[in-house]
Amino acid sequence: MRIIQSKSAVDQVDEILQERIWDGSYLPGSRIPSESELSEELGVSRATIRTALAKLAANGFILRKQGDGTYVNEHVREASAHFGNLWDLAELVSGNGYNPSIQFLSIKRRPATEKEALILALEAGEELICLRRLFYADQQPVILADNAIPFSLLCEPLETIDGKLHIRDIFDLYFHQKITYVMTDIRSVVMEAEVQEFLGGEAGRPILQLQTIFYEKNNLPLALGVNIFDDSFLHLSLAQAWS
Amino acid sequence: MRIIQSKSAVDQVDEILQERIWDGSYLPGSRIPSESELSEELGVSRATIRTALAKLAANGFILRKQGDGTYVNEHVREASAHFGNLWDLAELVSGNGYNPSIQFLSIKRRPATEKEALILALEAGEELICLRRLFYADQQPVILADNAIPFSLLCEPLETIDGKLHIRDIFDLYFHQKITYVMTDIRSVVMEAEVQEFLGGEAGRPILQLQTIFYEKNNLPLALGVNIFDDSFLHLSLAQAWS
DNA sequence: AAGTGGTCTAGACCACGGC
DNA sequence: CCGTGGTCTAGACCACTTG
Numbered sequence: 411m412r413i414i415q416s417k418s419a420v421d422q423v424d425e426i427l428q429e430r431i432w433d434g435s436y437l438p439g440s441r442i443p444s445e446s447e448l449s450e451e452l453g454v455s456r457a458t459i460r461t462a463l464a465k466l467a468a469n470g471f472i473l474r475k476q477g478d479g480t481y482v483n484e485h486v487r488e489a490s491a492h493f494g495n496l497w498d499l500a501e502l503v504s505g506n507g508y509n510p511s512i513q514f515l516s517i518k519r520r521p522a523t524e525k526e527a528l529i530l531a532l533e534a535g536e537e538l539i540c541l542r543r544l545f546y547a548d549q550q551p552v553i554l555a556d557n558a559i560p561f562s563l564l565c566e567p568l569e570t571i572d573g574k575l576h577i578r579d580i581f582d583l584y585f586h587q588k589i590t591y592v593m594t595d596i597r598s599v600v601m602e603a604e605v606q607e608f609l610g611g612e613a614g615r616p617i618l619q620l621q622t623i624f625y626e627k628n629n630l631p632l633a634l635g636v637n638i639f640d641d642s643f644l645h646l647s648l649a650q651a652w653s
Numbered sequence: 654m655r656i657i658q659s660k661s662a663v664d665q666v667d668e669i670l671q672e673r674i675w676d677g678s679y680l681p682g683s684r685i686p687s688e689s690e691l692s693e694e695l696g697v698s699r700a701t702i703r704t705a706l707a708k709l710a711a712n713g714f715i716l717r718k719q720g721d722g723t724y725v726n727e728h729v730r731e732a733s734a735h736f737g738n739l740w741d742l743a744e745l746v747s748g749n750g751y752n753p754s755i756q757f758l759s760i761k762r763r764p765a766t767e768k769e770a771l772i773l774a775l776e777a778g779e780e781l782i783c784l785r786r787l788f789y790a791d792q793q794p795v796i797l798a799d800n801a802i803p804f805s806l807l808c809e810p811l812e813t814i815d816g817k818l819h820i821r822d823i824f825d826l827y828f829h830q831k832i833t834y835v836m837t838d839i840r841s842v843v844m845e846a847e848v849q850e851f852l853g854g855e856a857g858r859p860i861l862q863l864q865t866i867f868y869e870k871n872n873l874p875l876a877l878g879v880n881i882f883d884d885s886f887l888h889l890s891l892a893q894a895w896s
Numbered sequence: 897a898a899g900t901g902g903t904c905t906a907g908a909c910c911a912c913g914g915c
Numbered sequence: 916c917c918g919t920g921g922t923c924t925a926g927a928c929c930a931c932t933t934g
Contacts, residue, residue, distance in 0.1 A: 418922065439872070444900060455924045460901085468737065470834050475870055476901045477932030484872050488836060493736045494711065494896050578895075591713055593731060595890040598841035598859040616841040616859035627718055629682070629727050647838040650737050652821075652831075661903065687919060698905045703920085719920045720912035902930075910922075 419454050423462035426452070431471060431482055438486060441479040442472070469493060470649025489649040496594050497622045499545050499553050499637060500576070506644050508547030514573025515542040515608075519561060526558055529623060530631045537561035541580075543573055544608055552644045554608050559633040563587065577624075577635070587626050595621040596646075601638075609640050617641060662697050666705035669695070674714060674725055681729060684722045685715070712736055713892025732892040739837050740865045742788050742796050742880060743819070749887050751790030757816025758785040758851075762804060772866060773803055773874045780804040784823075786816055787851055795887045797851050802876040806830065820867075820878070830869050838864040839889075844881075852883050860884060 417425075427448075430436045442448075445463070449456045463480065466472045469492045473481045490505035503510035518540045527534050538558045545553035557577065566584045581587045597619045606613040618639040624632040639646070660668075670691075673679045685691075688706070692699045706723065709715045712735045716724045733748035746753035761783045770777050781801045788796035800820065809827045824830045840862045849856040865878040882889070 420922080446900090455926095457925085458923060461923095463901095470836070473833060473870060473872070474901065475932080476930065477899080479900060479932095483834070485836060485868075494893050496891065496893060589895045590716060591726070591892060591894045593713070593728060593890060593892050595888060596839060596861065596884075597889075598861045598884055600859050616843050618839065618841045625728075627716060629716070641839075641841055645838060646840075647836060648739065649834060649836050650739060651834045653737050663903080689919090698907095700906085701904060704904095706920095717920065718913080720918080721914070722919060898932105898934090900930100900932075903928085905927080906925095908922100908924075911920090913917105913919080915916080915918105 419458050420461045420465075423448075423452055423454060423459060424465055427462060427466060428471065431486060436482050438482050438484040441481050444479060467651050470651060483649070485649065488647060490645050490647050493648065493650070496620065497577070497592050497624075497635070499555060502644065502646070503545060503547045503552065506547060508550075508644075511546045512574045513544040513546065513551075515544055517541050517568065517571060517573060519568070522558070522560075526634060529634050530558070530560055532560055539564060539568065541571075541573060547644060550643060551609055552640050554605055554638040556636045557633050558635075559585070563632065577633075581624070581632065585632070587632055589624045589632060590627040591625055593623045593625070597621065599638075605638050609638070611640065611642070615642070618646060662701050663704045663708075666691075666695060666697060666702060667708055670705060670709060671714065674729060679725050681725050681727045684724050687722060710894050713894060726892070728892065731890060733888050733890050736891070736893070739863065740820070740835050740867075740878070742798060745887065745889070746788060746790045746795065749790060751793075751795075751887075754789045755817045756787040756789065756794075758787055760784050760811065760814060760816060762811070765801070765803075769801055769877060772877050773801070775803055782807060782811065784814075784816060790887060793886060794852055795883050797848055797881040799879045800876050801878075802828065806875065820876075824867070824875065828875070830875055832867045832875060833870040834868055836866045836868070840864065842881075848881050852881070854883065854885065858885070861889060 436442045445456050445459050448459045463472065467474050470483055470489055471486055473483055491502055495501055500510040519537055520540060521535045522530065522532055522538045524534060526538065527536060539561050541557045543555045544551050545555060563585045565586050571584050578589060581589055598616055599619045601613050601615050601617045603613050618641045620637040620639055622635040626632050679685045688699050688702050691702045706715065710717050713726055713732055714729055716726050734745055738744055743753040762780055763783060764778045765773065765775050765781045767777060769781065770779060782804050784800045786798045787794050788798060806828045808829045814827055821832065824832055841859055842862045844856050844858050844860045846856050861882040861884045863880040863882055867875040869875050
């Protein structure tokens with residue numbers, strides 16, 4: 411379960427417009443209603459509409475032309491990831507046009523390595539909870555996701571953790587922590603045998619590694635995520651408005 | 654008031670605040686003045702201040718806490734890239750803490766390959782201008798940047814092109830085109846001998862490839878950029894606010 | 897000239913956190 | 916409680932594109 415919060419007007423407008431783009435009410439390449447028209451139709455101020463449109467434009471969903479109008483980007487469907495969502499692996503899978511699912515592999519408790527202790531600001535040897543999961547695109551395994559979280563942060567019994575939840579909800583439910591921001595490192599690595607066991611294909615080929623450090627509001631590192639990413643199957647492509 | 658007319662008020666506020674973070678006027682981890690105080694100090698409305706702060710927060714420069722205040726992120730300097738700027742290679746180099754410079758290698762005219770013609774919406778065999786450049790971090794070559802642009806778009810003599818300019822200015826000056834948005838594909842590849850010749854190190858190792866397609870406002874593809882990126886030296890790391 | 901998006905303002909009220 | 920950021924409004928004026 412998730413904590414349900416009434417969404418802001420901006421987010422609701424954003425959702426409505428994205429849905430209209432997705433279901434074809436607003437066709438790729440076509441002009442959508444003006445800010446004033448949307449403002450009147452949806453019953454919110456023009457400023458609210460503009461905030462939502464700015465977000466859509468930043469992610470390349472729409473193109474805005476001063477003096478002309480706002481158009482749906484013809485290449486919407488080619489982008490698989492969006493800014494502010496690089497860590498959201500399920501969205502990455504669905505952005506590639508597949509149905510995402512999560513397989514829970516294992517959860518273990520072990521001391522932190524020196525490198526992990528440094529990143530997570532721990533004493534050497536402090537214990538971590540290591541969560542290993544496998545993301546599927548339809549039936550194909552595509553991302554091996556490891557998350558390491560300091561054991562000392564855990565608030566609920568280890569056994570109760572549901573390994574299929576969104577990482578956001580795992581932090582919320584079992585650690586009572588809210589993630590404020592993340593730092594993601596994108597690297598190119600060779601596929602190791604241990605990973606190849608899960609993702610298949612030939613070992614030794616180049617693949618992407620997304621390393622994410624999760625922080626809470628006081629800059630305390632909450633977790634280290636290492637996501638091995640088969641980019642021969644899944645693509646990491648981003649649309650960006652030119653500022 | 655130091656706000657002048659040339660740039661937008663929001664951009665100027667953004668610049669002023671970034672500078673204060675960078676030169677240490679606002680120290681990492683410290684609280685910066687409230688929105689009202691900034692609004693009064695800089696002589697703009699609170700809405701203008703908020704727009705600038707939202708941009709800084711999205712890029713992880715600052716952390717905002719409702720009911721408390723706005724704080725400079727302690728990890729500002731660890732991020733090397735920023736949203737909406739993934740194509741800006743010089744900024745990527747300086748984000749890693751190095752001094753960027755560009756070496757102009759070559760400019761050639763040749764027919765498009767089938768794949769290029771498809772991406773750039775050309776007839777097979779149409780001619781391209783191929784610009785090859787090498788980006789340095791201090792004295793170290795780090796990014797091999799190839800750009801392919803349809804010859805038919807060129808407005809000035811080929812010989813006049815200054816290969817050291819920002820890609821934005823090249824389009825502006827020689828093609829009279831403005832880039833509206835880009836699509837960037839991030840891939841993991843093995844370093845080929847041809848590239849290794851420029852970037853050094855051992856051939857066959859995994860490296861990053863950023864492939865960027867540039868579009869103008871009518872969705873016409875302007876250019877294809879392929880940037881080979883030595884991520885053993887340069888890091889691609891992004892800070893993102895958790896939405 | 898008309899209509900669009902781009903910018904900015906002044907002010908209202910809410911939700912949250914620290915004192 | 917007060918001050919902070921979060922949200923939203925109504926309206927003004929500008930810059931640009933199109934007919």
